[in-house]
Amino acid sequence: MPATPVTYTFLGPEGTFTEAALMQVPDAAQATRIPASNVNAALDMVRDGFADAAMVPIENSVEGGVTATLDAIAGGQELRIIREVLVPISFVLVARSGVELEDIRRISTHGHAWAQCRLWVEANIPGAEYVAGSSTAAAAMGLLGGDAHYDAAICAPIVAQEQPGLSVLAENIGDNPGAVTRFILVSRPGTLPERTGADKTTVVVPLPEDRPGALMEILDQFATRGVNLSRIESRPTGQYLGHYFFSIDADGHIADARVADALAGLHRISPATRFLGSYGRADAQSSSVAQHTSDEAFRAAHEWVGQILQGNERGLTMP
Numbered sequence: 411m412p413a414t415p416v417t418y419t420f421l422g423p424e425g426t427f428t429e430a431a432l433m434q435v436p437d438a439a440q441a442t443r444i445p446a447s448n449v450n451a452a453l454d455m456v457r458d459g460f461a462d463a464a465m466v467p468i469e470n471s472v473e474g475g476v477t478a479t480l481d482a483i484a485g486g487q488e489l490r491i492i493r494e495v496l497v498p499i500s501f502v503l504v505a506r507s508g509v510e511l512e513d514i515r516r517i518s519t520h521g522h523a524w525a526q527c528r529l530w531v532e533a534n535i536p537g538a539e540y541v542a543g544s545s546t547a548a549a550a551m552g553l554l555g556g557d558a559h560y561d562a563a564i565c566a567p568i569v570a571q572e573q574p575g576l577s578v579l580a581e582n583i584g585d586n587p588g589a590v591t592r593f594i595l596v597s598r599p600g601t602l603p604e605r606t607g608a609d610k611t612t613v614v615v616p617l618p619e620d621r622p623g624a625l626m627e628i629l630d631q632f633a634t635r636g637v638n639l640s641r642i643e644s645r646p647t648g649q650y651l652g653h654y655f656f657s658i659d660a661d662g663h664i665a666d667a668r669v670a671d672a673l674a675g676l677h678r679i680s681p682a683t684r685f686l687g688s689y690g691r692a693d694a695q696s697s698s699v700a701q702h703t704s705d706e707a708f709r710a711a712h713e714w715v716g717q718i719l720q721g722n723e724r725g726l727t728m729p
């Protein structure tokens with residue numbers, strides 16, 4: 411990615427939570443921003459060179475991983491995560507002006523928004539049917555088209571504020587008031603973001619087949635090097651039943667010796683392991699590092715082995 415990206419794309423249209431995440435990126439307000447209709451379209455714009463970076467949702471504190479994103483970055487032309495952004499989420503229920511709560515039978519929104527408002531809907535609009543939407547804002551804007559096959563949408567408060575044709579029927583309808591969604595900024599492979607000391611590394615590890623204990627071996631690469639994991643999810647590769655990959659977030663940067671060593675171990679176990687990036691943590695919280703897994707401990711250990719091998723070359727070993 412160029413030092414100053416000129417074009418960003420994001421899961422649109424305007425008014426999505428993903429756009430709110432993009433606006434947290436310092437230069438986004440001045441840059442060209444192109445809404446994409448789904449996560450795959452956004453990532454393909456980056457792969458094909460039509461955008462320098464894409465903002466997409468990856469994980470929610472209530473609903474877990476955004477599978478569309480996990481799957482899209484695990485395969486295809488390689489991409490790199492260069493930044494993460496956290497956005498606190500609050501939902502409103504909107505309808506065309508004049509529509510009342512008791513008129514509502516069908517509600518559209520993004521799948522993750524629906525999952526986070528399910529209890530509120532059950533309690534307040536029992537029996538309401540869900541109509542899948544590509545995003546919260548797309549669902550809300552669809553109400554204004556006239557031919558919507560649903561009566562209301564769940565979206566961010568900003569959408570209703572900017573659309574006079576929509577009225578808010580209920581606010582703060584999320585079942586978990588503290589819900590936070592994590593978004594990632596994805597670019598083509600290039601220079602890695604610098605180590606900050608509070609970093610995260612994301613990898614995709616296909617599970618080797620017919621190898622008892624393979625998952626244990628994968629986890630062991632991190633455990634023995636004192637690398638903490640903050641997310642691990644299994645996803646089917648889609649090739650055939652029972653074939654899975656693991657999507658993993660680990661604390662630290664590939665420039666940290668313990669992380670580099672763990673990744674090298676993963677590559678030995680599963681050579682198709684994909685490195686998806688090392689980038690600064692949004693909360694800037696660094697994790698503690700035990701002395702024996704510090705960069706200095708790795709350097710000293712390599713030097714020790716090196717000295718033994720050098721001595722051997724000079725014929726200094728015992729017969």
Ligand SMILES: O=C(O)C(=O)Cc1ccccc1
Nearest residue numbers: 426427428520522523545546
């Ligand atoms: O649809 C949106 O507005 C998005 O940005 C995706 C999403 C949906 C629900 C919670 C967080 C992100």
